[in-house]
Amino acid sequence: MSQPFGGGFGPLEELVGGLLRTFEQSLTDDRVGRDRDDRDRDDPGGGPAAPRPAPPRPRARTPRLDRYGRDLTDAARRGLLDPVIGREDEVDQVLEVLGRRTKNNPLLVGDPGVGKTAIVEGIAQRVVEGRVPPALRGVRVVALDLAGMVAGTKYRGDFEARITAVVDEVVAAQRSVVLFVDEVHAVVGAGSAEGGALDAATILKPALARGDLQLIGATTVEDHRKHIARDPALERRFEPVRVAEPTVEQTVEILRGLRERYERHHDVTIGDDAVEAAARMSARYVPDRFLPDKAVDLLDRAAARARLRSADDDRDEDDVLRRIAQLARARDVAVDAEDYERAEELTKEIGRLSAVEPRPVLTADDVAAAVARSTGIPTARLQAGEAAALLDLDARLARRVVGQDEAVAAVADAVRRSRAGLAGPDRPAGSFLFLGPTGVGKTELARTLAEALFGSEDRLVRLDMSEYGDRSSLTRLVGAPPGYVGYDDAGQLTEALRRHPYSVLLFDEVDKAHPDVLAVLLQLLDAGRITDARGRTADVSHAVVILTSNIGAGSLQTGRPVDDVREEVLIEARLRLRPELVGRVDEVVPFAALTAADLTRITGLLLGATRERLRERGVELELSDAALAWLADRGHRPELGARPLRRTIAREVDRPLARMLLAGELRAGATVRGDVRDGALEFVAV
Structure with missing residues (x-):
């Protein structure tokens, strides 16, 4: 009887033991269910008790979900998640949606890096702490790896089988599992490319509609518009929760909450000035990303650099410890010899050596250096002596630009006004229209300004507007519209701004450009931004914009002082260029003929x-x-x-x-x- 029966079962003892364990587990589950029903009857109002750490519910068997998901509540219980700071309102909104009877699937919509995933981690932490409504106590928040589910699906139906099995496990868990899908727009079409007839969205819709499955999604504004909004049947299953970018002040508080973990990881001490500098400088010098992600990355990069720089100092630290041990032994000898004066001297020396900070201290200068390395902007120099450099800007420009003292002074004054914060925040850092004969220093002044403000002449982006004389050339500037040849190619101007937002934009011979091209310049000068054919926005608020033209050359070559012919030059400029274009620049700068x-x-x-x-x-x-x-x-x-x-x-x-x-x-x-x-x-x- 102890031999295998029919080749399909184990020994009899194992068979009986398995039946007994199954029966015992069913009795336990039934007892837990009755206890929960009794609590519901005792408290018909459903009022939550005092918040306390909530034990996990009896865990249903979910092998497929465990394989393709990460249990965030388990990670929170083990202290593996970062603290969530400044997102209490968003966390409350998500919990409100989860507690609804219908349409209880929150969809976090926000720009990349604003903290959508962190909000879900905050929910997992609240579940562990018991600070959630009774219906959510003890639930598991599991992040589903959709890419992992697609990986390895070679044959038709493989993906459908995987995701259906996961959905069945979650449904069988009777709402004790809340799924989280980051980049939830990827469910539209996921799996269909592998030969399947259905995508993930089609499989999820019935369970979402019945309310058997609760899912938290996260996506960007653009991806929501492109993918989810195009599928009304899927969109109506979710309740959007907007996640805005935090302010610089809120980012500082977030960094302070994360500081201890980064100090422990990098073995450095992060000062308050470094925290504030990371938030402030990332907001100013990294315009193409969003807070708090870019500030956290900047602080992380600066701390890693500080730890690397101090690696060579570890040997010196060991020498200090050995020296302290030697002095301690010498002090003991002095005390035994009753040489108390010598013992006091040794004690002071030990105190001096012990006071040395054993870990490197991260400062605002370290953060500035990290910005300089990643963006190429001379941030450290600007931070240390920007005011002095701007006050001396006239002299620095005049060393290379000869015979144009009035033009140099006008440009320097306008740049100082902008850097002092007196100009509009949504306009370029400076905008100028250089007028005058050829060969008098207009381009040279632009090149010199790029070197003086941004550290290198390579920061000059020059566009010859004689190449943009027809309407079709506008596509080269901002990209081709959808359906046209070259749609995948980036515009010359918008791509240059994305790569180098801190630069001098030189539009040479602007009077030769097509009127439609000049209309783009109007948007650039007025709003401090430019939109390409794909709808993406490039920031111009950190750039200096210079337009050049030979307009007024005849009047300026007569030998008369510039002030005497200035009005004539302005009248000619308004006639040959659009008056609104001339009116939008900060300064119209005439260049005199050279002596x-x-x-x-x-x-x-x-x-x-x-x-x-x-x-x-x-x-x-x-x-x-x-x-x-x-x-x-x-x-x-x-x-x-x-x-x-x-x-x-x-x-x-x-x-x-x-x-x-x-x-x-x-x-x-x-x-x-x-x-x-x-x-x-x-x-x-x-």
């Missing part, structure tokens, strides 16, 4: 590159004043300004010096001098 003295100074600046290349070979270059004036005169064309100067220097200076170098006439330590003789420039090595 002979200005050209001589520019020649000296352009020769700096040649001097540096010769200095690398150990050769010094000296040019007389007559030589500089001769080069300036030969390189100047009234209709082209200073543009021909580079070609003149290459022809009259670089070419003869190259021949001298190849002939061996210039060796390391030599000095070559240039002067004008018989109407030509000659060089002599000395």
Whole structure:
């Protein structure tokens, strides 16, 4: 009798034992159900008792759900979830929806990174603490991994079988399980690509409609519009709960609540200034993401960097501990010898060494350095001395932009006004219309401004508006509309702004652009943002916008002072450009024609590159004043300004010096001098 019977059962003893265990479990479940019914009769109002940690309900067998899900209540019970701060209202709204008789499936809708998943974790923590309505006490909140369910489904019907089995287990649990599906829009179409006839949404709808299944979903505003709103039968099963981005002040409180866990993980001490800097600087310098996610990431990155930097200091810390032990032994010896003066000195030394902070302290400077590394913005320099740098902006610009003192002063004043917070917050950091002849420094001022404000000339985004003279060219600027060729390609302007929101946008020869292109510039200047063909918004509030044109060149080349011809130039600009475009810029900046003295100074600046290349070979270059004036005169064309100067220097200076170098006439330590003789420039090595 102890042998297997028919090959399908175990020994008789095991069979009988299994039947007894099953019978005992059914009696236990029946007793638990009667006790719950008795409590409901004793308290017909259903009023909650005093909040206390709630034991889990008798757990139904859910092997498929356990395989494809993560039990958030179990994670909360073990202390694995981060604290949820500042989302009490949203948590209460979700609990209200879960407690409804019908349509009790909350749908968290908000931008990525605002804390939708954290709200669900907060619900799991409340369930564990017992601070939920009686109907929800002891429930399990399980995050369903939809991608894991799809993975490995090779044949038709595999996915349907998996998700149906999970739904059946949840339904059999009699509302003791609340499912959470992140990126819930993915249920629309999930599984159908693997050869199945049904998707996850179609399988879930009947259970949701009957109320047998409770589900919390999370999705973004855009994905809700694209996927869920297009399926009214699915949308009506959910009750939306809007999750807004927290303010900077709320983000600071969230970071303070998370600080202890990050300190423990990175073994650093995070100061209050670092917490505030992470919230403030992430809001300012990371415009394409949302709080609090970007602030948490920034603080995490800065703490990891601080821990890495202090790894080399661990050896020094061990040396300090050994030194303290040596001093303690020496103090004991001094006490035994009754040398109390020496013992007191050793005690003070031990106290001094013990007071050294054993862990690195994260400061606002560390956070600023993390921003600088991730965005390329010289944040550390701006944070430390932005005010001084802005006050000195005129002089820094004038070192490279010659002969345009009024234009430099106007630009510097407008930038200072914007950085001081006196300009509109939803407008660009500065907007200018540069007018004047070609070759007088308009583009050079834009390039210099990019280097002065953002640390590199690479922060200049230049768009030649002569390439946007027809209406179809608008698609190159902001992208093609749906259904047109190139829809998948990003617009040149919008993509540049997303990659480098802190930059100088230079629209060169703006008067040659099509009127429809100018209409885009109106939105950019007025609202501080631009919308591409896909409906995505690019932020322009951190950029400096510069429009250039040769309008007014005739009036400015007459030699009269700029103030005398300013009104003439403005009238011509309003006639040739849209008046509303001229009215939206912060400053209209006329550029005067260059004088002979200005050209001589520019020649000296352009020769700096040649001097540096010769200095690398150990050769010094000296040019007389007559030589500089001769080069300036030969390189100047009234209709082209200073543009021909580079070609003149290459022809009259670089070419003869190259021949001298190849002939061996210039060796390391030599000095070559240039002067004008018989109407030509000659060089002599000395």
